[in-house]
Amino acid sequence: MSNQLNLPKSLSAKEFAEEFSKMRKEQTRGLEELKFPTFPSQDVAIEFKNFSLSYGEAPESLYNLSLQIPRNKITAIIGPSGCGKSTFLRSINRMNEEISPVKIAGELLVEGKNVYSPDVDVLQLRTQVGMIFQKPQPFPLSIYNNVIFGPKIHGIKSKAQLDEIVQKTLKDVGLWEEVEQRLNDHAYGLSGGQQQRLCIARALAVNPAILLGDEPASALDPQSTYQIEDLFLKLKEKYTIVIVTHNMQQAARISDYCIFMYSGNIIEYRKTDEMFENPHFRLTENYISGRYG
Amino acid sequence: MANISRTNLVEMLNDLKNGMLKMELLVEENLEKLLDFLKASTEEKMSFPKSERLNDVKTNDLTIRSLGDGLENKAVKILSLQAPVGHDLRFVISSFRMIYDFERVSRDAYNAFVKMLDVPDSDISKLNDQYKVFETSIDNSKRLLKHFVNLYQSEENPSSDLLKKTIDESILLDNEIDDLFKASSEQVLSLVHNQGLEIESGYYLLSAIRSLERVGDHVCNLIERALYIQTGTKYEIK
Numbered sequence: 281m282s283n284q285l286n287l288p289k290s291l292s293a294k295e296f297a298e299e300f301s302k303m304r305k306e307q308t309r310g311l312e313e314l315k316f317p318t319f320p321s322q323d324v325a326i327e328f329k330n331f332s333l334s335y336g337e338a339p340e341s342l343y344n345l346s347l348q349i350p351r352n353k354i355t356a357i358i359g360p361s362g363c364g365k366s367t368f369l370r371s372i373n374r375m376n377e378e379i380s381p382v383k384i385a386g387e388l389l390v391e392g393k394n395v396y397s398p399d400v401d402v403l404q405l406r407t408q409v410g411m412i413f414q415k416p417q418p419f420p421l422s423i424y425n426n427v428i429f430g431p432k433i434h435g436i437k438s439k440a441q442l443d444e445i446v447q448k449t450l451k452d453v454g455l456w457e458e459v460e461q462r463l464n465d466h467a468y469g470l471s472g473g474q475q476q477r478l479c480i481a482r483a484l485a486v487n488p489a490i491l492l493g494d495e496p497a498s499a500l501d502p503q504s505t506y507q508i509e510d511l512f513l514k515l516k517e518k519y520t521i522v523i524v525t526h527n528m529q530q531a532a533r534i535s536d537y538c539i540f541m542y543s544g545n546i547i548e549y550r551k552t553d554e555m556f557e558n559p560h561f562r563l564t565e566n567y568i569s570g571r572y573g
Numbered sequence: 574m575a576n577i578s579r580t581n582l583v584e585m586l587n588d589l590k591n592g593m594l595k596m597e598l599l600v601e602e603n604l605e606k607l608l609d610f611l612k613a614s615t616e617e618k619m620s621f622p623k624s625e626r627l628n629d630v631k632t633n634d635l636t637i638r639s640l641g642d643g644l645e646n647k648a649v650k651i652l653s654l655q656a657p658v659g660h661d662l663r664f665v666i667s668s669f670r671m672i673y674d675f676e677r678v679s680r681d682a683y684n685a686f687v688k689m690l691d692v693p694d695s696d697i698s699k700l701n702d703q704y705k706v707f708e709t710s711i712d713n714s715k716r717l718l719k720h721f722v723n724l725y726q727s728e729e730n731p732s733s734d735l736l737k738k739t740i741d742e743s744i745l746l747d748n749e750i751d752d753l754f755k756a757s758s759e760q761v762l763s764l765v766h767n768q769g770l771e772i773e774s775g776y777y778l779l780s781a782i783r784s785l786e787r788v789g790d791h792v793c794n795l796i797e798r799a800l801y802i803q804t805g806t807k808y809e810i811k
Contacts, residue, residue: 303590308730311730447584528656528658529656532658556658556659556662557662557663557805558656558659558663558805559658559659564659565658565659565660567663568658568659569582569657569658569659569660570579570582571579
């Protein structure tokens with residue numbers, strides 16, 4: 281079984297969208313049109329409205345995306361390498377601009393506010409939308425100083441208050457009991473899984489509403505991976521979580537909703553159990569079943 | 574974008590599918606033997622040649638059970654090693670239920686056989702009409718099995734025409750089996766009351782009728798599973 285699209289690899293996201301629209305019926309073998317999930321406005325954490333993004337003068341990397349991401353759920357983004365998953369994720373906290381100048385069309389709302397409005401304070405946005413990367417990246421500081429790094433930048437100076445933040449966030453990520461006796465040790469002395477949980481604690485310390493994870497467990501051993509997955513499942517009670525993952529079983533295990541991207545477009549967006557039991561498009565099925573990648 | 578065949582998974586799925594189709598063939602063969610048996614008894618008005626045919630059916634039944642055990646192991650291996658999703662997942666999880674239904678069809682056909690053999694020779698001449706009804710019921714189950722095979726071997730998301738035809742005809746065939754079961758049960762009771770059929774014979778016949786009705790139900794279950802595999806939707810045809 282192939283992906284059966286037979287399209288040139290060099291299509292831009294816009295060109296792909298146009299080509300895919302011609303083959304939708306064949307791709308679904310005549311099923312009814314799939315509608316992306318929608319939510320009551322108070323349950324929407326992030327909303328893309330006809331959102332397109334291109335790097336510099338290049339064609340669009342993301343094209344005309346319209347979808348809502350629900351609050352206090354885990355949404356997984358899956359898709360082959362180069363499909364735009366990380367660009368999608370980084371659009372939410374405007375990290376793409378750290379890579380290259382970008383051109384935007386449409387709107388991207390976080391908690392109802394367009395993050396690309398001229399009046400948006402990007403630093404404040406990144407406080408509101410924390411990010412965890414593939415490889416744990418603690419700062420070359422002590423465990424304690426890693427956690428308080430963000431709060432201090434935001435002006436918290438009281439030692440008691442900072443202690444409280446350290447204890448609370450390390451407890452939230454299940455690290456407190458493991459490190460409470462050695463908070464002044466260097467963060468590099470922690471294991472990979474512990475370092476990743478420390479990075480999550482560092483993100484939580486500035487009290488974000490949303491956590492983004494770009495393959496947050498892919499560099500970890502299985503046990504640490506399960507710890508991070510368990511942690512996300514607990515954290516979703518307080519935070520909206522969006523993760524990019526190449527691990528289909530991880531997406532199936534922990535996410536409530538799943539977005540399948542291909543060539544800068546969202547092909548399918550549904551409840552995860554529905555997508556994994558009965559994918560709407562052949563393209564989705566062939567990807568999640570490992571028929572191409 | 575590289576196309577990856579996942580040879581292992583495809584081979585394991587094909588192996589499971591071939592095993593399921595082999596089970597279906599054995600089940601069909603047992604229904605065929607039961608049908609031949611009834612035809613011979615009504616057309617030639619002879620008593621049942623008791624041992625040979627029953628042994629054949631029993632051998633098939635045992636083969637089906639052992640095949641089912643092996644197929645369950647294969648399905649477990651696919652789940653644990655290959656983490657299938659989508660159509661593959663539906664195919665594998667449905668196999669467990671289908672193995673059970675194949676085993677039940679086979680066992681119910683065997684039970685019907687055994688109960689008919691228990692009817693004393695002296696009562697057989699009174700049962701021509703009954704045997705015709707049994708033949709119709711088995712014939713319907715065989716036709717249902719054909720619908721199952723067509724669907725099971727069809728492409729994923731079969732045409733709406735094939736779906737409609739399968740569902741409509743399956744409902745009709747199953748309803749007819751249910752109606753035959755009710756009418757036939759009443760006839761047996763009437764034979765006992767009015768035409769001197771031994772109560773013991775009546776009991777054996779009612780048991781056989783019940784088993785044949787169950788055969789139809791289990792084949793309908795198989796069709797429902799095939800519909801689920803191919804469409805992802807759970808249909809009820811009973």
